[in-house]
Amino acid sequence: MLNAGSNLSTRYFRLTLGCAAFAFALLLFGVYVRLSDANPGCDAWPSCYGKPFAPLTAREIYEAWQDRVLPPGVLQRQVAVDAIYRYLPAVLGLVLVGLADLGRRRRSRFLVLQFMAPATAATLAFLQSGLAQFAAGRHPRAGYAMADLAFALATVGILWWLTLREQRFWRPVPPHPRIQHLRPRALVALILVVGLILLGGWTAANNAGLACPDFPTCQGGWWPAMDFVDGFTLWRSVGVNHRGGMIDLAGITAIDVAHRVAALIVLLYVGWLALRTIRVGFDSNLCRYGMLVLVLLLGETIVGVMDVVLRLPLVVEMIHGAIGGLLMLGVIALNHVLRPRRVHAG
Ligand code: HEM
Numbered sequence: 001m002l003n004a005g006s007n008l009s010t011r012y013f014r015l016t017l018g019c020a021a022f023a024f025a026l027l028l029f030g031v032y033v034r035l036s037d038a039n040p041g042c043d044a045w046p047s048c049y050g051k052p053f054a055p056l057t058a059r060e061i062y063e064a065w066q067d068r069v070l071p072p073g074v075l076q077r078q079v080a081v082d083a084i085y086r087y088l089p090a091v092l093g094l095v096l097v098g099l100a101d102l103g104r105r106r107r108s109r110f111l112v113l114q115f116m117a118p119a120t121a122a123t124l125a126f127l128q129s130g131l132a133q134f135a136a137g138r139h140p141r142a143g144y145a146m147a148d149l150a151f152a153l154a155t156v157g158i159l160w161w162l163t164l165r166e167q168r169f170w171r172p173v174p175p176h177p178r179i180q181h182l183r184p185r186a187l188v189a190l191i192l193v194v195g196l197i198l199l200g201g202w203t204a205a206n207n208a209g210l211a212c213p214d215f216p217t218c219q220g221g222w223w224p225a226m227d228f229v230d231g232f233t234l235w236r237s238v239g240v241n242h243r244g245g246m247i248d249l250a251g252i253t254a255i256d257v258a259h260r261v262a263a264l265i266v267l268l269y270v271g272w273l274a275l276r277t278i279r280v281g282f283d284s285n286l287c288r289y290g291m292l293v294l295v296l297l298l299g300e301t302i303v304g305v306m307d308v309v310l311r312l313p314l315v316v317e318m319i320h321g322a323i324g325g326l327l328m329l330g331v332i333a334l335n336h337v338l339r340p341r342r343v344h345a346g
Contacts, residue, residue, distance in 0.1 A: 012102050012114065013166045019099060019118070020159035022092055023125075024325060027152045031321030033085050034145055034204045035314060042082055045132040054083030086132035089125040092155070096122035113165065121158045124151045143234040145205035146198065153194060153328065160329050164336040172340040173286045179338055182277060186335045189270045189293075193331050196266045197324050199259045204317070206231075208252035208259075215308045218257055226254035263304060270297050270331070277334065289334045296327040 048054035055063070056079075096118045103114030128151035131144055164170055173179060203209055208231075212218030230251030274297065277290030300323040307316045 008102065008106050009108075009166075012099070012106060013163070013168055015095075015099050015102065016118070016159060016163045016166065019092065019095055019121070020156065020163050022095070023121070023152070023156040023159050024329075026088055026092060027156050027325050028318070028322055029085055029088070030148060030152050031201075031204070031318060031325075033081060034149075034201065035317045035321070036081070042079060042086070042132065045086060045130060048079070048083060054079060054086075056080055056083055082132070086129055088129075089152075089155075090129040093122045093125035093129065096125060110165075113162070117158050117162045121155045121162075124155045124158075127151055128155070142202075142205055142236055146202060146234060149198060149201040153197060153325075156325065157194075157328065157332060160332050161336065164333060170289075170333055170337060172337050173281065173284055175340050178280050179286065182273070182280065183335075183338045185273050185276075186331065186338050189273050190328070190331045190335055192262075192266050192269060193328050196259070196262045197328060199255075199262050200321070200324060202232075203255050203259045204321075206247075206252055206255055208255040209307070209312050209317075211249065211252040211256040212260070212308070213311075215305055218253065218260070224253050224257070225250045226257060227251045228254045228258075231255040231258070263301065267297065267301055286337060289330075289337050293327070293330045293334055296323060296330045299323050300327050 042048035042054050046053065051060075100115050100118040100122060103118055104111070106114055108114060128148055131148055131151070212224070214220065218224050227248070227250035230247055231254030270293065274290045274294035278287050278294070281287045281290060300320065303316060303320045303323055307313075307320050310316055
């Protein structure tokens, strides 16, 4: 009986870890979709240009062109990438339903966490997949890109937290008065990092990355002309301002400068927290988590600057997006180790 229970726990842990890795890969795929302008490739969901499923092969896409259902200018790569990207979160959602069921069957005292967390992540994954409906044509794509990123971040975050709470690795540090005060600060750090990642996604979705082509100045000065209303109106299509005209340089400059200023705030605050964690936990393994966050933070900042200096090569953009995601996972791990759980999960 004990064996059956521990088998179930092991399966649950492995599946949770697998789902977290799948969700992280999807987050990176989303970065690629935004940066390569792959969406909107389809016009609806789950159908695509009148077909029940998106045309994926070269032959299907050629037929769709011939039937004149595919508008000119929409590329095969766009359709294929967009279609795969919209279906994969639904696949993840289905696997997560299985994980929630496994959590229910474990009947441990952590039932609420082990069932509710995958169920919530499954709901988010299904919503993310369905969001594609709003991505195309007359619908506002810019707001969609943000919601897509927010759902993807929340799904990864929940699954990573759940993986850590299984306590197979990275066990929380025993309660100690010296680490007590770090807890709320680690939570603030997580909020700041998530906010910055969302701002980065907004920068990419609006093609605003080179509004400031120079660094550390922007357009040769410290405070160029900026229009924050244009820059931060979510409910509009990319390239269009809140009045329906073309978005101008002042609009995208506001986005780019906001990302830079937010990056500076994160660098100072999270950097300070990481150094403090290293100092407080110098004689315990807490030190490692502080170092991990510090390395990711510095690496992300350097790659961000390189991205601008090298004029946004896709590979550097992807590395920037990937380290940003890892930084979030690192800060979640820091939050986890600072919050001891009294009993080992059953
Ligand atoms: C800790 C600091 C930083 C974090 C966590 C961060 C995070 C991100 C993320 C997640 C993206 C978007 C990828 C996507 O979802 O499409 C992004 C985009 C971007 N970031 Fe950062 N960033 C940071 C610092 C910087 C710095 C210091 C710069 C340069 C001065 C920078 C420049 C950019 C640019 C230009 C983009 C637009 C995307 C592109 O076209 O490459 N970032 N950032």
